Amino acid sequence: FLHRCVEVVDADLEFDGLGLGPGQYQQLCSDLDVIIHCAALVAWGAPLDASLRCNALGSKRIAQIAHDSRVASKRAVRLVLVSTAWVHGMRKGRCPEWPISKLCCEGADAAAAVFPWLDPHAEMENCLAMAKQLQQASLSVSRLEEVRKEAVRRLGPSAEPSSLDAAAEEIRARLVEAQMVEWGLQRARHFGWWDGYTFSKAIAERFVQDLQSDTPYAVVRPSGVVSASREPAPGWVDAYLLVEPLIEGVGRGQIKSFPGDPNCIIDCVPVDFVCNVILVAAAKLPCEPCAAQNAAQVYQCASGDVFPNKLGEIEATWRDYFRHSPMCDAHGKAVEVQPVEFVRDAETFSGSLRRRFSGPLQACVRALELVPFWDRMATTRNARGWLEKKRRGIEKVLSLAKLYSTYTLNEWTFETRNSRSLMADLTDVDKERFPYFPTASWDWAGFWSQKHIPGMRQWVLKNAAPVNGQGMAKL
Numbered sequence: 001f002l003h004r005c006v007e008v009v010d011a012d013l014e015f016d017g018l019g020l021g022p023g024q025y026q027q028l029c030s031d032l033d034v035i036i037h038c039a040a041l042v043a044w045g046a047p048l049d050a051s052l053r054c055n056a057l058g059s060k061r062i063a064q065i066a067h068d069s070r071v072a073s074k075r076a077v078r079l080v081l082v083s084t085a086w087v088h089g090m091r092k093g094r095c096p097e098w099p100i101s102k103l104c105c106e107g108a109d110a111a112a113a114v115f116p117w118l119d120p121h122a123e124m125e126n127c128l129a130m131a132k133q134l135q136q137a138s139l140s141v142s143r144l145e146e147v148r149k150e151a152v153r154r155l156g157p158s159a160e161p162s163s164l165d166a167a168a169e170e171i172r173a174r175l176v177e178a179q180m181v182e183w184g185l186q187r188a189r190h191f192g193w194w195d196g197y198t199f200s201k202a203i204a205e206r207f208v209q210d211l212q213s214d215t216p217y218a219v220v221r222p223s224g225v226v227s228a229s230r231e232p233a234p235g236w237v238d239a240y241l242l243v244e245p246l247i248e249g250v251g252r253g254q255i256k257s258f259p260g261d262p263n264c265i266i267d268c269v270p271v272d273f274v275c276n277v278i279l280v281a282a283a284k285l286p287c288e289p290c291a292a293q294n295a296a297q298v299y300q301c302a303s304g305d306v307f308p309n310k311l312g313e314i315e316a317t318w319r320d321y322f323r324h325s326p327m328c329d330a331h332g333k334a335v336e337v338q339p340v341e342f343v344r345d346a347e348t349f350s351g352s353l354r355r356r357f358s359g360p361l362q363a364c365v366r367a368l369e370l371v372p373f374w375d376r377m378a379t380t381r382n383a384r385g386w387l388e389k390k391r392r393g394i395e396k397v398l399s400l401a402k403l404y405s406t407y408t409l410n411e412w413t414f415e416t417r418n419s420r421s422l423m424a425d426l427t428d429v430d431k432e433r434f435p436y437f438p439t440a441s442w443d444w445a446g447f448w449s450q451k452h453i454p455g456m457r458q459w460v461l462k463n464a465a466p467v468n469g470q471g472m473a474k475l
Contacts, residue, residue, distance in 0.1 A: 013057070037062040044197045088412060097298040184199075236455055237452065247456060258342060277419055300415060353398060365387050
């Protein structure tokens with residue numbers, strides 16, 4: 001089936017023309033009828049320049065292909081851009097299915113806008129310039145001396161020069177990445193978004209909007225994508241993104257407290273429901289030009305406005321599941337899960353963690369470095385490495401808490417009127433083939449305990465039997 005129906009084109013979103021030769025690019029443009037763009041760097045903690053290169057410039061290049069395809073083939077070429085519901089950024093309350101131009105300060109819609117005016121092209125250049133500046137600063141003589149000293153502290157003065165060089169380069173690269181992550185986070189929040197990922201997706205929508213002009217296209221904005229409800233198999237999931245780290249942390253007893261409000265709605269949507277909306281949205285796109293302000297048909301795939309699932313309810317469901325199907329520790333013993341203590345202020349949580357763990361660990365490192373010739377003795381050098389590893393682990397938890405608390409302390413509700421109307425208009429036969437949320441009720445507790453967590457353990461963690469004994473559905 002795949003060999004007969006699918007042709008794979010080796011391309012790269014980070015290059016103009018997707019890195020294809022002129023002939024191959026023209027051939028691709030002349031053959032296209034529908035473009036579904038869902039490739040993205042889905043990482044909330046990625047450096048902003050990496051997110052913008054992939055998500056924003058990548059989407060711009062896909063929209064350019066859509067434009068060139070219309071010119072080359074002289075026919076309508078449908079485009080569906082998969083974005084994210086979190087392009088609403090710091091907006092509170094009702095989050096409507098508006099195009100990005102209406103969310104930002106543009107034209108007649110400026111009074112209703114939530115974000116300050118933003119020039120996406122200038123911001124793109126600004127970000128890439130900052131990334132280049134940080135790289136150059138990291139290569140200064142003084143900085144290279146610092147990272148070399150840190151490499152010696154970690155490996156010892158007797159380590160091979162090649163090993164020290166490799167360690168120093170890894171330390172330098174990680175420092176630059178951390179600086180770019182922090183700069184990007186501050187930049188995104190300056191403009192009204194919580195992180196670089198959602199900021200990059202908003203800029204992507206702006207780029208696509210400019211290139212599409214008066215040509216109708218669809219924007220599908222999922223909230224937190226979770227495992228499949230039905231296809232290709234109940235519980236199927238292959239990602240470790242938003243809720244998966246939290247689920248595993250609860251199951252392994254590693255998360256004792258976390259910033260969050262038990263009454264906060266955690267908005268999620270099964271992946272096959274998202275796919276079905278994408279396909280139907282592509283099929284329903286009109287082919288004739290329209291007014292530019294009406295070109296974007298926005299569909300938000302979410303559940304919080306009709307079937308809300310609160311953080312406290314989710315945590316209780318997860319704990320109940322692990323009481324009956326526990327995970328095991330390193331010694332093969334079943335982990336006894338305990339209730340998670342939710343801290344309703346992210347700064348309070350971070351401050352407590354720093355006082356109890358990060359600060360004391362740093363003090364221990366400094367005290368150990370006062371021991372004469374500590375770096376020449378394997379015992380003291382290994383002890384320092386262990387302390388530093390623990391300290392970096394705490395810093396990682398603090399970083400994740402800073403990012404995740406946005407979603408566990410939120411005050412938004414994503415409207416889904418367009419998506420529900422789109423799927424409700426299908427025939428009964430198509431509703432069976434392309435299912436979406438039912439109109440009456442939805443059992444989140446059953447979904448988590450019978451589909452998502454077993455699916456995550458089977459397909460992501462690789463440590464459980466198939467969900468309900470079911471295999472993958474046929475393509």
